[in-house]
Amino acid sequence: MSVLAWITAAAAGWFWVRALFPRADGQPAWVRYGTEAALGVAFGAGAAAAAFFALLWAGLRPPDAAWTADALVLAGGVLAWLLRRRRADVMPPPEPAAPLPWAWMAAVAAAGCLVAFLAATVIYLRANPQGDWDAWAIWNARAKFLAHEGMWRNAVSPELTETHPEYPLLWSAAVARAWVESGSLEQAAPQAGAFLASLALAALFACSLAASAGWQWMSAGLACLFMTTPLWRMAPSQYADVPLALFVLAATVAAAAAGRARWSAPALALSGALASFAAFTKNEGLAFCIFLGAALAAAARTRAAWWLAGALPGLALTALFHALLAPPKALWSAAALLSFGRFVDTLSGFAAALWKLGEFPAHPVLFAAVLFFVFRPQRPCTPLWPVAPALLLWAADFAAIWGSTSAADWQAATAADRLLLHSLPVLLLYVFVWLSRSTQENGRQNVAGETPLR
Amino acid sequence: MKEPSRPAPAWRAKAAVAALAAVSLYNALIQFGLTDQFTSQHPDPYSVMGLQARLSRIFDRIPPGERVGYFSNVPFTEPAGQAAFFAAQYALAPRIVLKEDAKTANQARYWLGIFVKQEDFAQKGRERGLALEQDLGGFVVLYRKMEQAQ
Numbered sequence: 001m002s003v004l005a006w007i008t009a010a011a012a013g014w015f016w017v018r019a020l021f022p023r024a025d026g027q028p029a030w031v032r033y034g035t036e037a038a039l040g041v042a043f044g045a046g047a048a049a050a051a052f053f054a055l056l057w058a059g060l061r062p063p064d065a066a067w068t069a070d071a072l073v074l075a076g077g078v079l080a081w082l083l084r085r086r087r088a089d090v091m092p093p094p095e096p097a098a099p100l101p102w103a104w105m106a107a108v109a110a111a112g113c114l115v116a117f118l119a120a121t122v123i124y125l126r127a128n129p130q131g132d133w134d135a136w137a138i139w140n141a142r143a144k145f146l147a148h149e150g151m152w153r154n155a156v157s158p159e160l161t162e163t164h165p166e167y168p169l170l171w172s173a174a175v176a177r178a179w180v181e182s183g184s185l186e187q188a189a190p191q192a193g194a195f196l197a198s199l200a201l202a203a204l205f206a207c208s209l210a211a212s213a214g215w216q217w218m219s220a221g222l223a224c225l226f227m228t229t230p231l232w233r234m235a236p237s238q239y240a241d242v243p244l245a246l247f248v249l250a251a252t253v254a255a256a257a258a259g260r261a262r263w264s265a266p267a268l269a270l271s272g273a274l275a276s277f278a279a280f281t282k283n284e285g286l287a288f289c290i291f292l293g294a295a296l297a298a299a300a301r302t303r304a305a306w307w308l309a310g311a312l313p314g315l316a317l318t319a320l321f322h323a324l325l326a327p328p329k330a331l332w333s334a335a336a337l338l339s340f341g342r343f344v345d346t347l348s349g350f351a352a353a354l355w356k357l358g359e360f361p362a363h364p365v366l367f368a369a370v371l372f373f374v375f376r377p378q379r380p381c382t383p384l385w386p387v388a389p390a391l392l393l394w395a396a397d398f399a400a401i402w403g404s405t406s407a408a409d410w411q412a413a414t415a416a417d418r419l420l421l422h423s424l425p426v427l428l429l430y431v432f433v434w435l436s437r438s439t440q441e442n443g444r445q446n447v448a449g450e451t452p453l454r
Numbered sequence: 455m456k457e458p459s460r461p462a463p464a465w466r467a468k469a470a471v472a473a474l475a476a477v478s479l480y481n482a483l484i485q486f487g488l489t490d491q492f493t494s495q496h497p498d499p500y501s502v503m504g505l506q507a508r509l510s511r512i513f514d515r516i517p518p519g520e521r522v523g524y525f526s527n528v529p530f531t532e533p534a535g536q537a538a539f540f541a542a543q544y545a546l547a548p549r550i551v552l553k554e555d556a557k558t559a560n561q562a563r564y565w566l567g568i569f570v571k572q573e574d575f576a577q578k579g580r581e582r583g584l585a586l587e588q589d590l591g592g593f594v595v596l597y598r599k600m601e602q603a604q
Contacts, residue, residue: 100467100471101464101467101468101471102468102471102472102475103471105471105472105475106471106474106475108475108479109474109475109476109478109479109482110478112479112482113478113479113481113482116482116483116485116486117482117485117486119486120485120486120489120490123489123490123493124489124492124493126493127493127494127497127498128493128497128498128499129498129503130498130502130503130506130544133500133537133540136502136540136541136544137540137543137544140544141540141543141544141547144544144547144548145547145548147548148518148547148548150518150519151518151519151548154547154548154550157550159521159550159552159556159558160543160550161556162536162539162540163540163543187503220471220474223474223475223478223479224474224478226478226481226482227477227478227481229485232485232489358481359481359484361477362477362478362480362481362484367473367474367477367478370470370473370474371470371474374466374467374469374470375467375470
């Protein structure tokens with residue numbers, strides 16, 4: 001039942017995605033269904049958790065809040081799907097991508113990496129059902145408060161000085177909802193959530209890349225993504241970082257799809273909702289949400305109002321949480337920002353984390369750079385706006401550690417790799433889309449005389 | 455006049471893809487091996503599930519709305535001390551666990567003591583005005599405030 005709660009949320013989310021995400025002409029069915037399924041997991045888990053928490057706050061008992069939240073998300077999704085099933089917006093086919101030589105090798109590697117990644121995640125989850133430190137010290141501990149009748153306010157009690165009661169509550173609410181619906185506090189609920197979020201992140205990355213650049217570049221990109229060491233560590237950790245990376249990627253993919261479908265209003269609203277779930281998952285998600293909204297305001301102008309409409313419920317919940325529930329905590333200090341020593345500590349911490357994103361020679365940034373120099377893109381990466389929020393998020397993370405009230409060297413050493421992980425799938429996705437498009441001429445000449453693989 | 459850049463030779467593209475495939479697959483096997491090795495050597499390294507099982511015997515004795523006091527002979531400044539405290543909080547949630555130096559800790563009727571070695575647990579409690587309620591084994595002890603115990 002713990003697993004079923006995640007599946008039902010994903011199924012409810014699928015109706016929303018089916019109704020709002022634009023279709024692409026000529027897209028292989030597995031790409032379309034894979035994208036919809038992964039986005040459904042993100043939207044369903046996020047919407048059901050946000051609604052569950054809002055209803056708890058409104059005074060409902062945990063079981064009533066959980067089942068009502070499910071019913072609302074499912075009914076809303078089915079209604080949206082019924083209203084829009086014959087009026088879906090359409091994306092034009094993407095620019096043809098250059099064929100990648102020896103792509104079968106990349107495909108075999110990507111498949112092998114995926115199998116090893118999922119197997120390692122399962123092995124770790126079985127041996128450590130409690131997850132890693134922050135899972136039982138913060139995220140799942142707060143989920144237990146939410147799952148008990150009349151006790152949810154303990155999750156934001158100022159007495160929990162060491163358990164970060166000021167952190168947003170979406171992922172804890174998602175776990176609590178699964179616990180409430182299953183009727184017991186078994187570790188299977190957070191385990192299933194961690195596994196599903198990791199699988200959805202990999203699937204959304206792969207399907208989005210396949211949709212834009214074909215299976216050859218998808219294989220290369222996925223193989224490169226699995227070089228990311230923190231992803232292997234974070235996937236079974238039961239932290240909120242992989243779910244946040246999923247929301248960041250999903251919101252960006254939906255916004256980019258909206259752009260390709262002449263700023264489709266439903267897709268913009270879907271992106272807004274997903275970004276607002278990021279905002280209610282971690283404070284970094286709130287920064288990302290603001291950056292994506294600003295990027296869309298610049299790129300889509302007045303159509304960005306649809307994005308805001310989609311984001312409004314989640315953002316309102318986040319704002320109310322910070323204004324009315326979260327105990328005040330000083331996160332910034334002007335004196336810290338003026339400290340050159342802290343700047344150096346933060347810089348060295350981020351540099352070390354960037355180096356440790358992979359284990360040499362397996363490093364996602366290194367291999368992205370190798371492919372860049374081999375294929376030598378002739379055209380600039382366009383459009384740039386989907387990449388901007390992810391890059392700005394890294395800059396904001398840097399500034400947050402530099403100006404924080406905690407020791408900068410300790411924070412950078414313990415958190416920088418997780419912070420880099422939030423944006424990395426988006427950045428890798430666009431690097432590979434860029435490589436696939438700007439090397440068309442190269443590709444044609446490179447593999448002249450060979451049978452195109454796509 | 456700028457000369458147009460020449461496309462990369464086919465062998466270089468093939469070599470890059472081959473290297474990507476080989477290195478990523480090798481890395482995946484390494485990561486899988488490391489995970490397997492770590493999990494077989496250190497399952498539940500902080501004994502979180504073990505403490506939860508131990509404390510499950512007292513769940514129905516302490517109402518969910520209670521604050522539970524906490525003390526230990528492992529300083530909180532050490533990772534082991536922090537791990538013991540957070541594991542106790544996780545196991546006892548939705549009850550809030552308060553360290554003995556917390557402002558509201560003196561309101562707690564029930565107290566938990568976690569130790570790393572055998573000591574006179576009753577004496578440790580008496581020093582804080584607590585009566586030993588139950589020795590839960592594994593150097594984990596439940597106390598009750600003296601006036602309630604009497």
